[in-house]
Amino acid sequence: MDLFLQTLLNGLLIGGVIATFTIAFQLAFGVLHVIDFAVGGWVVLGGYLGYYVTAWLGLDGFIAIPLAFVLFGAVGYLIGPVLYNVRNSRTARPELMALALSFGLFTLLRGGMLTAWGFNTRNVTTTLSGESLAIGPVTVPLIRVVAAVFAAAIAGGLFLFLYRSRYGLAIRATAENRHNAALMGVNIGRLSANVYGLYAGITAMAGVLMGAIYSVNPEVGLRYTLFAFFVAVLAGLGSVEGALVAALLLGVIEAFVSTYVGASYSLLAIFTTLFLVLLISPRGILRRGL
Amino acid sequence: MAIIDRFFSRRRFLGGSAMAITASALGMPSVRTARAQAATFKAGVITSLSGENILGGNLTKQGYDLWADAIKAKGGVEVAGDRFKVEMFYGDDQSSPATGADAAERLIVQNGVDVLFGPYTSGSTIAVQPICQKYQVPMISGSAESPNVWKAKPEFNFGIIPAVDTTSGLSLGVLAKLSNPAAKTVAVISVNEPFSKETGEGFRDGAKAAGLELATYELVPPEGDLTPVISKIAALNPDIVAVGGHEEVLINVVKTSKSLNYRPKALIMHYGITNPAFAQALGADADGTTGVVVWLPTVSYKDDLFGTAKDFAQMAQKKLGGEPDYTAAACAASGLVLGDALKRLGKKPALTPEDRVALKDAIAETDIQTFYGPIKFEKDGPHYHDNIQPVPVLVQIQGGKTVAVGPKEAAAADYIYPLPAWK
Numbered sequence: 157m158d159l160f161l162q163t164l165l166n167g168l169l170i171g172g173v174i175a176t177f178t179i180a181f182q183l184a185f186g187v188l189h190v191i192d193f194a195v196g197g198w199v200v201l202g203g204y205l206g207y208y209v210t211a212w213l214g215l216d217g218f219i220a221i222p223l224a225f226v227l228f229g230a231v232g233y234l235i236g237p238v239l240y241n242v243r244n245s246r247t248a249r250p251e252l253m254a255l256a257l258s259f260g261l262f263t264l265l266r267g268g269m270l271t272a273w274g275f276n277t278r279n280v281t282t283t284l285s286g287e288s289l290a291i292g293p294v295t296v297p298l299i300r301v302v303a304a305v306f307a308a309a310i311a312g313g314l315f316l317f318l319y320r321s322r323y324g325l326a327i328r329a330t331a332e333n334r335h336n337a338a339l340m341g342v343n344i345g346r347l348s349a350n351v352y353g354l355y356a357g358i359t360a361m362a363g364v365l366m367g368a369i370y371s372v373n374p375e376v377g378l379r380y381t382l383f384a385f386f387v388a389v390l391a392g393l394g395s396v397e398g399a400l401v402a403a404l405l406l407g408v409i410e411a412f413v414s415t416y417v418g419a420s421y422s423l424l425a426i427f428t429t430l431f432l433v434l435l436i437s438p439r440g441i442l443r444r445g446l
Numbered sequence: 447m448a449i450i451d452r453f454f455s456r457r458r459f460l461g462g463s464a465m466a467i468t469a470s471a472l473g474m475p476s477v478r479t480a481r482a483q484a485a486t487f488k489a490g491v492i493t494s495l496s497g498e499n500i501l502g503g504n505l506t507k508q509g510y511d512l513w514a515d516a517i518k519a520k521g522g523v524e525v526a527g528d529r530f531k532v533e534m535f536y537g538d539d540q541s542s543p544a545t546g547a548d549a550a551e552r553l554i555v556q557n558g559v560d561v562l563f564g565p566y567t568s569g570s571t572i573a574v575q576p577i578c579q580k581y582q583v584p585m586i587s588g589s590a591e592s593p594n595v596w597k598a599k600p601e602f603n604f605g606i607i608p609a610v611d612t613t614s615g616l617s618l619g620v621l622a623k624l625s626n627p628a629a630k631t632v633a634v635i636s637v638n639e640p641f642s643k644e645t646g647e648g649f650r651d652g653a654k655a656a657g658l659e660l661a662t663y664e665l666v667p668p669e670g671d672l673t674p675v676i677s678k679i680a681a682l683n684p685d686i687v688a689v690g691g692h693e694e695v696l697i698n699v700v701k702t703s704k705s706l707n708y709r710p711k712a713l714i715m716h717y718g719i720t721n722p723a724f725a726q727a728l729g730a731d732a733d734g735t736t737g738v739v740v741w742l743p744t745v746s747y748k749d750d751l752f753g754t755a756k757d758f759a760q761m762a763q764k765k766l767g768g769e770p771d772y773t774a775a776a777c778a779a780s781g782l783v784l785g786d787a788l789k790r791l792g793k794k795p796a797l798t799p800e801d802r803v804a805l806k807d808a809i810a811e812t813d814i815q816t817f818y819g820p821i822k823f824e825k826d827g828p829h830y831h832d833n834i835q836p837v838p839v840l841v842q843i844q845g846g847k848t849v850a851v852g853p854k855e856a857a858a859a860d861y862i863y864p865l866p867a868w869k
Contacts, residue, residue, distance in 0.1 A: 276721075414675055
């Protein structure tokens, strides 16, 4: 029973960790209609910022979280219009061109990081690194709780922003039909830049936490891209609220399969779940995706 | 135009060309004679001189070059009372096995090497083996550690470093002997990727011989989160946790264990902890982690060329600016194998194709003591042509430094066991 409770907690916290970098990914897809391969690159860049803030400045890794939002939000704001223009160009299959562009961006980020910082694995230290809380028979890793709370806060904040503000209304209108939104006076180009900036900033913030929970090197980005994609498929592409539920579900599946069946079967279980969801409910588990 | 025509007529041009060709043809034998007088053995180094494995590739090159420099200082390799110099050629596998096979073929066909020194990675080594077989050129590999290299039973390839499945298995025995109170159980985490999986399997298979009960064997995907596995192992509470993986996973094992407030009495990892980046990333949390190496400058072996292991380390330090690790040492020892085999073969350069086959047979009969340790190649079984003689040395991170802790004859410090609980 103790192991069961610990496994359930592990699963929910793994889900919370995965959710941190998938919620904004969903928002970007909803507005830009691009599956952004570069998501893993933003996560890793955030992780490196966290590392340098701790290693060079001697500060706590958590300080890097707002810095990551400002720095990579600005970079994303500059890249957003490029992606928007490619996605809406008059070339044949612009969606594939945009996919190729994001893949190229990911390759560029990965290669740039390898050249600049090498292959060595780095670590982000925070005041809560390695700290845990014993509640009865269950051990709660505090840094993962921070990540789960962060994911919930981001999801809640985005939800409020999208449904309680005029700009959120404009974003939702653009996600639903960009031509009609443009006719209603929404500046689609600027909105896309803002959304991509918001997405890159939030994802880089999640990257600082990933560096604190796991570790960071240029090669781990692909892993985050894959998991973001798994969650997006399970949640339904573009569904922000679905991302949180899907990430928690994937986390719990991974934890229970790893503990009671064998860790080598965890990816098989995840793929089987994705396959079944695509078969039964192609718009995701909440049926709210595209 | 007329002047040019007068000076550069067709007849003059052809005549001049004929003279030039004749002159070079006459000159060539003299060049050949000069080469024949200063006959040399030709050795080709095939390794990663660019691409993602450039650091390891250079490590192997430096090791092979240390031997080349040492033998040059002695006047060359001794054969039938004379000394013959060794000319080194280099081929870059660009960190890709297929390119490695091409580069090896170029070294053999274009440079006419008599022998090859093997690549840094096991993948490239496996790709080069068929080329050695095709051209009947022996290869001495100072770096390859995967047991898959030797499972293929390569006729022309010989390995200096014991395959990782033997070292990881044997290391558990060394650890069990050092542990006080004696360790009884072990849990193995093995990452499902080449090398890591083989290391984990070595730990798993070596548990019984070490007198340990296997609590669990967990094969984990490289992308997976380790919390469920560590929680499961914590519930089983084995004395030792052994991990087969590269440094990223090793770092994550320590971090995840600490975040779950679980610490086994001993945590052993094969590869990666000797990389300074491991201790750098984990800081004080790296302390107490055990690793396995097959050579250290403090071991008590010696030979006639390099002297003691310490002498070799000093020579390497002088030339390379840093302490050599076991890969560089094994690569330098590869040259000692070649020198010994050429001496026993007794054939002067240049070697004929038949001589190269005989050289391969001579290498197979190697039985020498070197600064690196004993070298003798297996003649059968799953480690065919691998040197599994060296006993692995256990190292432990203590105060941020890697120190030898076992077996007792190689130990420079006491082994910390059991590990204290996390602070």
